[in-house]
Amino acid sequence: MSKRVTIMIDVDIDKKLRNLQSKRIEHNTKGYSYSKTINEVLDRVVNKKIITKKVDKYLKEYRRVTIMIDEKIDERIRVMFGKHIIKCATEHCEMPSWSYSREINTWLSAGFKKQ
Numbered sequence: 001m002s003k004r005v006t007i008m009i010d011v012d013i014d015k016k017l018r019n020l021q022s023k024r025i026e027h028n029t030k031g032y033s034y035s036k037t038i039n040e041v042l043d044r045v046v047n048k049k050i051i052t053k054k055v056d057k058y059l060k061e062y063r064r065v066t067i068m069i070d071e072k073i074d075e076r077i078r079v080m081f082g083k084h085i086i087k088c089a090t091e092h093c094e095m096p097s098w099s100y101s102r103e104i105n106t107w108l109s110a111g112f113k114k115q
Helices: 011-026 034-046 071-091 100-113
Strands: 002-010 062-070
Touching: 002 011, 002 071, 002 100, 011 034, 011 062, 011 100, 034 062, 034 071, 034 100, 062 071, 071 100
Parallel strands: none
Antiparallel strands: 002 062
């Protein structure tokens, strides 16, 4: 099951996703959506727990995209997102507020680093 979400995505990650999507389309007789590409990368990272370190940089360039995200992946990301907020609140961190889009960008970055 999937649900629609709108996120702000880093333009560098967006380019990588679109390149991956085009490769999938070349090897597939059917279409391969942008959302399916994002879910593929997130599934690789979220369910395999590949991510080891948070990326605390600001997004310099981004674009708004609306995607269909797998509910299980979304749930896992929201749990990690919540843990980060709790940790930051208890440690009184100086970091600017975290966002769901930033969390997804962190996971997607990790997915491309392991390729």
